[in-house]
Amino acid sequence: MESKSTDSKLWREICNIWPEFYKHVSWEIGCGDRARFWLDKWAPGLESIWHEVVDTDWIPDPTAKISRFVDPFGQWDKERMIDLIPQHIINKILCIFPPNPSLGSDQAVWDPGRNGQFSISNAYNVIVNTVQRHPSGMWKVLWKSKFQQRNKFILWRLGHDRLPTRSRLASWSPTNPSCLWCSRSRETNMHALRDCPKIAAVWRLFLNPRDRALFFNLSAKDWIGWNLQRNKKFASIPWPSIFSAACGLFWHWRNKKLYESDFQFPWEAHRVILIQARLQEEAWRPWEEERISCSGLAKTWRKPMVGWIKVNSDGAVCRSSRRAACGGLIRDNFGNWIKGYAVNLGHASVLSAELWGIVHGLSITWDLGFRKVEIESDSSHAINLIQSPWDVSSNFHPLQQKIACLLSRNWEVKATQISRSANECADTIAKNSLASSTGLTILDVPPCTVASVMMRDLIIYSSRDSGG
Ligand SMILES: [Zn+2]
Numbered sequence: 001m002e003s004k005s006t007d008s009k010l011w012r013e014i015c016n017i018w019p020e021f022y023k024h025v026s027w028e029i030g031c032g033d034r035a036r037f038w039l040d041k042w043a044p045g046l047e048s049i050w051h052e053v054v055d056t057d058w059i060p061d062p063t064a065k066i067s068r069f070v071d072p073f074g075q076w077d078k079e080r081m082i083d084l085i086p087q088h089i090i091n092k093i094l095c096i097f098p099p100n101p102s103l104g105s106d107q108a109v110w111d112p113g114r115n116g117q118f119s120i121s122n123a124y125n126v127i128v129n130t131v132q133r134h135p136s137g138m139w140k141v142l143w144k145s146k147f148q149q150r151n152k153f154i155l156w157r158l159g160h161d162r163l164p165t166r167s168r169l170a171s172w173s174p175t176n177p178s179c180l181w182c183s184r185s186r187e188t189n190m191h192a193l194r195d196c197p198k199i200a201a202v203w204r205l206f207l208n209p210r211d212r213a214l215f216f217n218l219s220a221k222d223w224i225g226w227n228l229q230r231n232k233k234f235a236s237i238p239w240p241s242i243f244s245a246a247c248g249l250f251w252h253w254r255n256k257k258l259y260e261s262d263f264q265f266p267w268e269a270h271r272v273i274l275i276q277a278r279l280q281e282e283a284w285r286p287w288e289e290e291r292i293s294c295s296g297l298a299k300t301w302r303k304p305m306v307g308w309i310k311v312n313s314d315g316a317v318c319r320s321s322r323r324a325a326c327g328g329l330i331r332d333n334f335g336n337w338i339k340g341y342a343v344n345l346g347h348a349s350v351l352s353a354e355l356w357g358i359v360h361g362l363s364i365t366w367d368l369g370f371r372k373v374e375i376e377s378d379s380s381h382a383i384n385l386i387q388s389p390w391d392v393s394s395n396f397h398p399l400q401q402k403i404a405c406l407l408s409r410n411w412e413v414k415a416t417q418i419s420r421s422a423n424e425c426a427d428t429i430a431k432n433s434l435a436s437s438t439g440l441t442i443l444d445v446p447p448c449t450v451a452s453v454m455m456r457d458l459i460i461y462s463s464r465d466s467g468g
Contacts, residue, residue, distance in 0.1 A: 038050045146281075166187040190223070205270045311329070313426050325430050326343050327426060339364060341443060343360055357426070358382060364442070383416065
């Protein structure tokens with residue numbers, strides 16, 4: 001099915017949605033006059049023969065009807081298949097009763113309906129998945145999700161048509177209803193978050209061509225439901241997280257534009273969205289990590305090996321003010337304090353705070369002249385970033401490059417993830433620095449709150465040592 005720009009809107013929409021719709025159509029073979037041998041779903045258990053063909057370039061006529069594959073004796077014409085289709089698929093075809101001129105026309109069957117009967121409501125429900133048939137279930141999924149609270153609200157308001165868009169404001173106040181980005185259309189809720197050409201261009205980068213038609217045609221609620229369920233990952237971030245981060249950012253940028261007329265839509269907005277989604281994922285991970293990590297990780301602090309020093313680093317983010325800090329300490333192989341550092345970072349994410357802690361820890365130990373350094377953090381993601389080779393394409397955090405540079409110097413650095421309980425000294429310093437003024441403070445002596453935790457580290461250490 002094809003549409004031209006001169007066709008009616010309805011027809012164009014139907015053409016758009018067709019591929020999604022047609023996925024659910026299969027054929028009952030009669031005389032082989034309508035179903036297409038390669039492209040249609042007619043062999044039970046197979047999507048289409050086309051999917052099974054190794055090299056589709058060799059298929060002379062992809063739209064050939066099934067009757068063309070029958071020999072003069074009414075049997076399947078194996079010769080026509082043998083070079084193109086894998087043998088096990090040919091075997092399957094041979095088990096199917098070949099089309100026969102004595103039968104009627106091939107019949108299209110609507111898969112999901114009972115008895116193959118087609119109904120509009122059934123088709124719609126199948127296409128938009130099952131959750132949306134129970135909108136309350138969808139909202140439960142949303143509220144339980146780990147998205148930022150703000151983004152959940154934006155999605156909820158979108159689904160209930162309560163976003164304060166310009167079109168909505170214009171219905172009771174003298175507001176210009178047109179979109180801030182394109183000024184061509186009214187800024188309705190779906191225009192603001194999906195349909196504006198500026199926004200749609202970003203979404204398109206995350207969609208394969210087959211999903212686009214559906215994506216841009218669903219109603220607000222169905223659209224949210226479809227996205228919350230979409231089982232896809234980009235850069236190992238689940239789609240629903242990217243989706244919520246994107247909606248949050250689109251709305252945020254729209255508001256910025258409203259109040260700062262010189263604000264520009266971000267260049268490479270999709271990257272900004274991915275970074276935001278990743279940080280959002282990370283912000284929640286420490287809690288989950290704690291549960292998961294209990295088994296494999298060291299629960300108590302251990303002294304470094306002789307000749308080595310150990311840096312413990314941590315980040316902290318205040319959940320209400322969103323202010324962030326990091327801090328850490330350097331100890332010798334007797335567990336003695338060498339130096340500490342406390343940094344108030346202003347606003348930053350959890351992951352950034354963790355990574356800044358590592359950057360400062362490494363810089364300070366390098367400057368102090370140590371060349372055998374163990375660094376420990378309780379953030380698995382931070383440790384993973386350090387351990388995995390840095391390359392431009394997978395660079396998700398600006399600090400990754402900085403850390404890679406530090407590590408490439410002429411020294412030995414071992415990075416290890418430890419449990420939160422083993423990292424309590426660093427945790428205490430990081431939390432204390434939330435209250436200090438912005439910037440780096442070098443600590444020559446341990447603050448008293450940290451000194452007591454250090455003592456505990458050593459007591460646990462020696463009791464464990466003497467015990468066995
Ligand atoms: Zn627009």
